[in-house]
Amino acid sequence: MGAQWKQKWRELAADQKGKVVGKLVREIQVAVKLGGASPEFNARLAAAIAVAKKQSVTRDTIERAIAKASGTGADAIQYQTVVFEGFTPHRVPVMVECVTDNNNRTSSEVKVLFKAGNLGTPGSVAWMFDHCGLIEAHHADASMDLETAALEADADNVEAVEGDEEEGDGHVQARFFCETSKLDTVTKALQAAGWQVTTSELHHQPKDYPSLTDTQREEATTFLQALDGHPDVHRVYAALK
Secondary structure (H helix, E strand, C coil): CCCCCCHHHHCCCCCCCCHHHHHHHHHHHHHHHCCCCCCCCCHHCCCCHHHHHHHCCCCHHHHHHHHHHHHCCCCCCCCCEEEEEEEEECCEEEEEEEEECCCHHHHHHHHHHHHHCCCCCCCCCHHHHHEEEEEEEEEEECCHHHHHHHHHHCCEEEEEEECCCCCCCCCCCEEEECCCHHHHHHHHHHHHHCCCCEEEEEEECCCCCCCCCCCHHHHHCCCCCHCCCCCCEEEEEEEEC
């Protein structure tokens, strides 16, 4: 998928706890904005809270994030989502999703990052991605047939992913893709079938991946890391494996 490039960097940057917590809190706030403040009726929020707890984000921090996003907290803030499109060095299509309370500041700073990365001329690349729902989950039954699971949950597509050592060898892990309008229902159907959902979100899936040398891939990844490190950047989708 388009975000696979981030995994190695995430491991190297695991010590940046404050930044990690900030990203997790922002995902909770986005989930509340899109689907409401009740995890029972908002599958994306439930998944975001579960991931935050796994990363030791405190209960107070989670509750403040929900209150802030729903407008019920003392420091309630109105966020908006802004998407930037363009190319990394060596013409890899990239979409940058930002969540901000100050669009002028974010736009200016992201444009500076693009210039610093020798981007060239920004361009429209949304047509190079499929806008869809993405659910990442694991199941205790390693013999689970993924195609059948996807069909029963009304997902459009599914792909297996490498196992997580924390989950052990007895689990099967997968990414399910569906129409954006079906994200909540497919997530709940998978949960009802025994899947442990770790991600439930709207997603931009690359349709194709340009061929790069190792050096070109490293340069593109460095640029993507700089984008992803900006505090207002919520998701970076790139056609880079």
